[in-house]
Amino acid sequence: MKLAAVDVRQAASAADIVYDALRKAIIEGDLAEGENLRQDQIAQMFNTSRIPVREALSRLEQHGLITTERYKGAVVAGLSIEEIDEIFEFRAFVEAEVMRLAVPNLGEDALAAARRYCEEFSRETDSARWGEINRSFHYSLYAASGRPYYLQIVRTSLDRIDRYLRAQLTLTNGVMRADREHKAILEACLNGDASLASRLTRDHVLDAGRSLVAFLKDQRA
Amino acid sequence: MKLAAVDVRQAASAADIVYDALRKAIIEGDLAEGENLRQDQIAQMFNTSRIPVREALSRLEQHGLITTERYKGAVVAGLSIEEIDEIFEFRAFVEAEVMRLAVPNLGEDALAAARRYCEEFSRETDSARWGEINRSFHYSLYAASGRPYYLQIVRTSLDRIDRYLRAQLTLTNGVMRADREHKAILEACLNGDASLASRLTRDHVLDAGRSLVAFLKDQRA
């Protein structure tokens, strides 16, 4: 007998689904900072009970995306200017190192993928997609570092500030500069210049952080 | 009217209590790698239901301390040699930076506290306490960096490998070397030499990592 193998992988649990959806909504800024998240309301939205919702909220809290208070519920966590600044500094520090480690291992495929994302970023006019493409571009290069733990840390750090970054990219024409910097990073990778790629990555993140902080200071004043 | 301020902080929820207890037990190695954690059994130990236990397990999983599988339960996560190696490399990288940032801000109090922990580490004969004192020593210095996010990351990284480190300290006389290195780091801090303190911290962590990896390779072979 011969049968086509079918992937019967376990369907994700309700808690996983809720977690992923809420994480995405927060990261992309669809849930505004300070917004109240009621367990019951979310449970109804996902056609489930409060139990998996609570589990999802608990996970989000561990990652600093929400804060909860008993009898009051969960709110999307807001970050102070100082916190945002620190996270950018940290990202620049770690991502530069990841880039440095990645360059020697970059193969044809990774470089081709990075080039595609870079061009896609240039062409894209829908601001909602910039954040996603930006992530893809950088991760396609970072992956070659062979450092899954570093990347996991980078991911959770980026999760915390991505929604601010997206807003800033959209509102201040930061894409122009980001686009230029992407091209320079890609060029350094193609030339196999690890230390240049690392330095450019560091500056790329710090630049974004600086303009975002300036933007937020203005906005919040 | 004048009242003594009383800390009426919300009593920790059952889930918090279970989480803290399990985290501590895993970090300190009281729960062995691969050990099965049954929700029911834990719930009985804490005189509670499975609901808060599940929440605690979910949080632990987010931090990589356990893995869970449906219908099978949770097991204390084991790390491969490669993963342990990577986490040490990452810690060395980040902690060196934190140290560098901390030195210029170190005040009398912090230095005095660090000196006390350093001496306490030297004197302590109960191996179960080394891990705790070691953490206190380093954190008393790191705190001056004024980088709470970096420190949070350091903490979760250390959580992942602390139990291996404790075992290795105990079994291979690694305390002797650690003690020497602590004194050197403290000395550099007292002299305000940030780059030396940073380099020594990096080497301190890398050293520990190297002997641990060697120890584990031997043990697992």
Place this chain on the structure above:
DNA sequence: ATATTGTATATTGGATCCAATTTTTCTAAC
């Protein structure tokens, strides 16, 4: 004796229910 099938048990994820407490709304007095 061994492999296969069926059944009982163990265990998890989720639904529903309950207790505690906060927030809101209503009522009444001024």
Place this chain on the structure above:
DNA sequence: GTTAGAAAAATTGGATCCAATATACAATAT
């Protein structure tokens, strides 16, 4: 009309109950 207090509604954390499925073991066929 405003404000203080009481009742009602809302909301969370936890307990108990139910459904789904994996594992262990007994029964059966070869």
